[in-house]
Amino acid sequence: MGDPNDAAGRTRGRREIHSGSVGRFGVEEVDLPNGRRVSLEILRHPGAAAVVPIHPDGSITLIRQYRHAAGGTIWEIPAGKLEPGEAPAHCALRELAEEAGLAGVLTPLLPLFTTPAFTDEVIHLFAARELRGVPLALEDDEVIEPVRLPREEVDRMIRAGEIRDGKTIVGILLAWRLAD
């Protein structure tokens, strides 16, 4: 079995419950490293990329996006699921253009687990600099508005709990640390 903390080889069975646009949801029978066998509900996700568009003055272009699951419109950074076979950096540049109307030069920040209790979703986080405008290209099912905000305002919104999305806060704080 190799490393006892490695999940490889520990799955004894899997029952698929639903396969759809967010991924494959199922129940997996797993032998834990402590010897106990458990049933775990896991959403297997294709992965995603997200990007912090950071301007020379430290200001950031965020998007206001309608998220039904979150109960309304929230602040996020541009992000999207990986297409089959798509490199994370390609996905990040695609979403940066489509959702924020920007092109730029990427720096990788981190591959982030969003909520590892029940999904393998990894969001590949990037910062984007040397930004220039390109046409927005929203999908029919996306309700998104990009807004450029000064660094002090973004900082205040994080402290005030007005920005509440995990990938967005991690991305912004790491991008600023990289820049400082």
Add this chain to the structure above:
Amino acid sequence: MGDPNDAAGRTRGRREIHSGSVGRFGVEEVDLPNGRRVSLEILRHPGAAAVVPIHPDGSITLIRQYRHAAGGTIWEIPAGKLEPGEAPAHCALRELAEEAGLAGVLTPLLPLFTTPAFTDEVIHLFAARELRGVPLALEDDEVIEPVRLPREEVDRMIRAGEIRDGKTIVGILLAWRLAD
């Protein structure tokens, strides 16, 4: 309908696919604010709490936890799902004791959306100070080891991508900003 950006009143139907320990997974028919009707796969989650145990010298007690979905053992902060009717602060103190063997005084940091594209999960994040030891109390299905790490080492692990869990990075960076 009130605020056009509010999700209240926009759900036209819902088909339940699975109800289990992580929540209720289903497909919702939704009228978006742009007038389009879409089907969205959404996991309705009971919510969770997580807590950053921060010592007077800035060191932090993290846990090493086996997460099958994440492919093995990862670094996290103590966290768990809310029991029915449980206040987030109560849950945070319970998990702090059970998973890290610590008691302390809480400061609220933020209610965090983990991945709002497909779940309403909110993790209520806290910092815990004035820490003292109490007995660990792990569940049978938890494989967890608490480890106290110096601030410089935690900072290095974030920069190096060794800590990759969203709530954990947000919690640590916000707890340090609060302390500085």
